[in-house]
Amino acid sequence: MENLLVEFQQKIARTSLDFQRYLIDEIDWHNQLIAIRGARGSGKTTMLLQYIKKNLDLKTSLFVSLDHLYFIDKTLISLAKDFSKIGGTHLLLDEVHKYPNWSREVKLIYDDVPELKVIFTSSSMLEIYKSESDLSRRAVSYDLKEMSFRxxxxxxxxxxxxxxxxxxxxxxxxxxxxxxxxxxxxxxxxxxxxxxxxxxxxxxxxxxxxxxxxxxxxxxxxxxxxxxxxxxxxxxxxxxxxxxxxxxxxxxxxxxxxxxxxxxxxxxxxxxxxxxxxxxxxxxxxxxxxxxxxxxxxxxxxxxxxxxxxxxxxxxxxxxxxxxxxxxxxxxxxxxxxxxxxxxxxxxxxxxxxxxxxxxxxxxxxxxxxxxxxxxxxxxxxxxxxxxxxxxxxxx
Incomplete structure (x- = not known):
């Protein structure tokens, strides 16, 4: 996990707050489980990093992409539990659709690690209510559009x-x-x-x-x-x-x-x-x-x-x-x-x-x-x- 934490800090350091997408002010960030869908390239990753930089304690937050090599021999649920044990409060997951059985493990985090708020991004293809574990009753879902003319x-x-x-x-x-x-x-x-x-x-x-x-x-x-x-x-x-x-x-x-x-x-x-x-x-x-x-x-x-x-x-x-x-x-x-x-x-x-x-x-x-x-x-x-x-x- 140490490498993930170091990489996260490096990403935050490179994140600019100069321009922020419209959705960042429309999301109710207090929810325990938040899903943000959007087409590739629309700015989901940058928006999450900006939210962390503006609003969260970097010592108790972690951002990780689910196509990371870390998950070759480790699971998402184990990461969540280990992160919670060291005082983690916010786990932000990028591109969940690239992780096998993602919905089952996110549901387990929701049920078994309730002190951890989870925010995840996914392809606009993903239909939360059709996922294997039916997260529609747990996750509050938002869609990020492409940039408007404004x-x-x-x-x-x-x-x-x-x-x-x-x-x-x-x-x-x-x-x-x-x-x-x-x-x-x-x-x-x-x-x-x-x-x-x-x-x-x-x-x-x-x-x-x-x-x-x-x-x-x-x-x-x-x-x-x-x-x-x-x-x-x-x-x-x-x-x-x-x-x-x-x-x-x-x-x-x-x-x-x-x-x-x-x-x-x-x-x-x-x-x-x-x-x-x-x-x-x-x-x-x-x-x-x-x-x-x-x-x-x-x-x-x-x-x-x-x-x-x-x-x-x-x-x-x-x-x-x-x-x-x-x-x-x-x-x-x-x-x-x-x-x-x-x-x-x-x-x-x-x-x-x-x-x-x-x-x-x-x-x-x-x-x-x-x-x-x-x-x-x-x-x-x-x-x-x-x-x-x-x-x-x-x-x-």
Whole structure:
């Protein structure tokens, strides 16, 4: 354990508090067992280390990744018990899905070492309630999204910009935009965000970012999905083909028969593959509000999870209309219920209708639709029911 403690102190020393993700202030850290899920590269590890550095006693805390060589001949439960004996109060575990039987041992820690608070991160693939020991009644679960447009601006500029609720944006968007325009030029920042701003590691080397993002996609499919669902090599290849098909279509309305032929999979396997990509944080499924969502129900429309993935996968095939819609869907994910609209593009919380378009887009498609809004690209400020599309990046 001594080596783990030394490595932990070294990690803390290298951890900067300059930029912190939105979720760090939303988690109730008092719970005995906390699960934080998120796609690879979204910043889960850094957030845990920042929380420790800001709030915990380093002498009674321990952070460890569960793919560490320490666990070749030692167990997680034995580490927890030994750490508790020397006064440990907080055990923070990174990437639990890489440890065999993780849920059984976490449950044992919860039951047998109650004085130890446990916080763990995992792939977004992991469904806590389906784990072997059903931790859903014990763990409080949170999801870490990719960076919002607001967070990207904070990361780029160091400005202190607050988030707004959807209702606040709809009612006060002109005043909010006016205030922001005294501090930023949103359109060039928005264009950079669409291509580079979803994952914090873009700053490590922006020239190699898309290549690193492609490597991340491969790791998500080959390691993260496989660690949870134990898929075959053949299905790994099919998942990659499916993701590329979605990326190069604008927008993607899945024809299951044609798609089955294209990637060489049955209907059932194909629909399951779509749902695996969605759980892994690589695609977003959108349905109509009247359509039931079952295990074998195909989505009405598919989007890549964020616009950075479009630039990495589709390159020159990236379509500006699809970029806008992909951004809009991504910013609402986990914050609101979003469906396809009968008139317009999207229906949010079964109340608000949105049409997405460029600065010359008219309101013809949402004319006479109650609670309808036109989200326009390439404008700095809106009026009445016309809102700059970039402003929807300020909801978290």
């Amino acid at each position: 967070e990207f601006i904070v990361f780029e500029t160091g400005l202190d910009l607050k988030s707004h609720t959807l209702e606040d944006l709809l009612e006060n968007h002109t005043e909010i935009a006016q205030s922001l325009l005294t501090q930023i030029k949103p359109i060039p920042l928005f264009l950079k965000y669409l291509e580079f701003g979803a994952y914090p590691y873009y700053k490590e080397n922006i020239k190699l970012y898309h290549q690193k993002l492609l490597n991340t996609i491969n790791l998500i499919i080959e390691i993260d999905i496989n660690a949870v669902d134990h898929i075959s090599y053949d299905l790994i290849v099919k998942l990659k083909k499916l993701l590329f098909a979605i990326a190069t279509s604008a927008p993607f309305t899945p024809n299951i028969t044609k798609l089955s032929e294209r990637i060489g999979a049955s209907r059932a396997v194909l629909i399951q593959a779509i749902k695996q990509l969605e759980r892994a944080g690589l695609v977003n499924e959108v349905y109509r509000p009247t359509k039931g969502i079952g295990v074998l129900t195909k989505p009405e429309k598919l989007f890549l999870n964020n616009t950075n993935l479009m630039y990495a996968l589709a390159k020159s095939s990236t379509n500006v209309g699809n970029l806008r819609e992909t951004f809009f869907v991504n910013q609402f994910k986990n914050l609101a219920v979003i469906h396809l609209a009968d008139q317009g593009d999207f229906l949010v919380n079964e109340k608000y209708t949105f049409e997405i378009g460029g600065k010359n887009k008219t309101q013809a498609q949402i004319h006479n639709v109650k609670n309808s809004y036109l989200a326009k690209d390439n404008i700095e400020i809106g009026i009445n029911n016309i809102i700059p599309v970039w402003l929807f990046g300020f909801m978290y």
